[in-house]
Amino acid sequence: MTSLLIFLVIALIGVAVWQLTKIFDLTQVGTSKDDSGVANDNDNKVNGYLMFAFVGFIYIFTIYSFVAWGDLILGTPASAHGPEVDSLMEISMALIFFVQTITQFLLHYFTFKYAGKEGQKALYFADNHKLEAVWTIIPVIVLSGLIMYGLYTWNDIMYVDEDEDVMYVELYAKQFAWEARYAGEDNTLGKANVRLIEGVNTLGVDLEDPASNDDKAVSELHLPIGKKVVFKIRSQDVLHSAYMPHFRAQMNCVPGMVTQFAFVPTVTTVEMRLDEKIVAKVNKINKIRAAKSIKLVAEGKEALDSYTFDYLLLCNKICGASHYNMQMKIVVDTPEDFKKWLAEKPTVTQVWKDANAPAPVEVKAAPLEVAVDTTMVLAQVIK
Amino acid sequence: MSAHEHGHHKETFITKYIFSIDHKMIAKQYLITGMLMGIIGVAMSIFFRMQIAWPEESFEIFKIFLGEDYAPGGVMKNDIYLALVTIHGTIMVFFVLTAGLSGTFSNLLIPLQIGARDMASGFMNMISYWMFFISSVIMIASLFVESGPASAGWTIYPPLSALPQAIPGSGTGMTLWLVSMAIFIASSLMGSLNYVVTVINLRTKGMTMTRLPLTVWAFFVTAIIGIISFPVLFSAALLLIFDRSFGTSFFLSDIFIAGEVLHYQGGSPVLFEHLFWFLGHPEVYIVILPAMGLVSEIMASSSRKPIFGYRAMIASIIAIAFLSTIVWGHHMFISGMNPFLGSVFTFTTLLIAIPSAVKAFNWITTLWKGNLQLNTAMLFSIGFVSTFITGGLTGIILGDSTLDINVHDTYFVIAHFHLVMGISALYGFFAGVYHWYPKMFGRMLNKTLGYVHFWVTVVCAYGVFFPMHFIGMAGLPRRYYTNSEFPLFDELADVNVLITMFAIIGATFQIAFFWNIFYSMFYGKKATQNPWRSTTLEWTTPVEHLHGNWPGEIPEVYRWPYDYSKPGHDEDFVPQTVPMKDGEEELHH
8 A cells, every 4th residue: 555655656756846947948938949968048037936935835734733733842840940941942942933034035036136137237346345244143142142041051950059958869761661760768879780689679779788788669750749859870881871751851871870850840640641732632542542542443453552741751862772762751740749759669688588488488469569569779979 | 079189198988988087078987977876875765764654564575685694584683674774864964975976077077167278187087986986895895795885874973883792783884984984084085186276276377266157166175174084983883893803902991791890991972973073064065065066056057146255155164174074073062071172162063053044034135026947957046045044943952961861862853964965965966967968978868857857856845844843843753663552653644654765756766867877868859059148167168078078278267157137248147268358347357
């Protein structure tokens, strides 16, 4: 079927070439047959008009894009610094559209207006220091503003205040999955190194380190709303990148070093699911999935699950064949729910003991969820 | 007028067409090799675009071109998708837009426009081309390796590129990639040295630096940044070879993969990123500056007007070149390097917008009150300015570390760099080919085919890359084999189909270009000596090529290259070889 489609497209393109060539040839009617390969007045006229039409095409396409795809853009930010990023983005975008609209118009309009004609004389205009100064100084001023605003927000996002009340969480990346480790009561992550990976200790936590005793490893990330979370990020094998688009957060995971990113979640998952834009988005996606499911079922395959919104952690640095499917669910809870959820998780030490117990008689008939979370891990002590 | 009559040694087929030391022949060799590599690079992009639009579907065309190993049953494998992305990037950036563009036009135009008989070292020039050819062959050979070609992205970040356990393409495929690139760098350095020496030493009488056409200025400055930055990539490649083959730990540390701990300790992938982007960023200017030079020259000649702000144009070329070497860190804002460094690189990066703005406004002003001859070359030059603006403007988002956090490595980045350096440089290349084809092959191209090629290409290029901004801002990461693992991205599927449609149509229409080039080579109308009525020296040479360029003495130069429509002259152009009239004033002197 697709082969047929491709064949059709190619055939249509062939026809299009032929027709376009004919159109250009027809525009030559009336002028003497000209095969010099150099543009004549008629070519200039036709292409001048087309150039003017092209700026129209750019405008219309831009407007169409915003109408048709504007709602694809990430909506309400879910972190404290998110609105800052978004407003800087909006300012930059406004500036871009302003400059784009004007310069593209001038460029194409001049092409149309001054398209070559017999007897038209070009102006010998080689230099003008005032003009040059204008379009040097205006960008300097505008960019100074952007640079200062940008650096202000950047410093705000990237530097964590020593005295702040923060929670440390380790993000651990490996081909092709994520894990997370909570620092526990002492809010200090125990030391860890990939050389210590053994059995259920998949994060290579140093179990001798007292700080690691109360650490808890999980495979679904829960965060309490309103608390600054400092992520200490490690990788086990190759470069990965911890991308949390809804929080406007991203940091690479580098084997051999610990990287850091911090933010305050401000919207719980439950609240976000009620967000107007998210509701619209989810409805749209479910419509698409329903339509796809009908086709799948007709082919005798399984229908797609319906989609509910969740925050996600994606890998955003090429990391291997299954890079496209390296994700972890993030849940933002109220502080109480978060505490309750975390309290149920075993510590890494506990998991290690259970797994290496002499009599593995009743090895965890525990709920499935816990079994998944036996990915016990510990990371380095902060600083 | 042949070379024999000019008193040169007798030329055989081999010395004339294969191991030629004539810069004009070497330019043609670069052109054709670059174009052939271009076909492969573009075809790959169509293949992976098809996979994105119709994920995991079976295509006959994959069965034919990718085979059972890479696409069992016509369905592309996920690591082969990454291999295609990697080799597409490598081929387009280095083999097409560096060697194909700069190699072709630096070789053709430097000696002709400065009034030299050939490059400073014709022999080194020949070696430079043949090393490029060998590196192309090795790169293509890597496509046929059993474990697949290099698949770690064109930026080949270790550890992924260092460990075959991490991805199959990092085995033999990666070895061949590194060997090919090492040879490519050697070729590029020899070429660049030759260009610099030639421009400095071999200018004809009267050809001062401020009488050089902007093309030559652009090639000259490009060669200098190539000489500064390419050796750093060479070192990075060398150290990576050491890590891969001899167990050193320059870039690797603390790795647990495939169930075992590797011995590496103390290295840092971030070091590699610094070394890579120390070339990688200047590289995009190595690609775009020659295109800017070509476009400036074509715009002046086709507007029948002097280029506006000649000195500002030179100053901005130099400013861009200088800044290009101190902005590489904007590729690494979230690499884990110190955030203070991010601040510094944001500052230097956004500064580049200033000389870029100067150039864009100068081009637009050049059109103002001109008498525009809308040949295909001119259309592509205007197209260049258009995409350079559209793509360049989003640079103020990506160059801003704060905003980069959220759009880094998404489709927004793909949209940005394809428009600003991919498509723009390609337009510069097309413009150059359409404009100097008569000089290269002594024949004219078919203008109707040229117009069709231009109009379809500009619409499709916009159709491909403009929508990518939106899916990027939706948070879609690049280099995903399929987006179907994320229900969140289901709503982007239609956009991806549209993009792929535009890509297929745009790529297919490049046939018009190739047909025009190869057909006109033999059957095109014979060109006159100066078909575009330009002022520069290359149009004073005879149509038939001869080794040594001018049959008699090398002409002397009396004026700058942009005396178009100068008052007080009958013609609307005054060649550089025409002496100044009594009382005539020269600008800039």
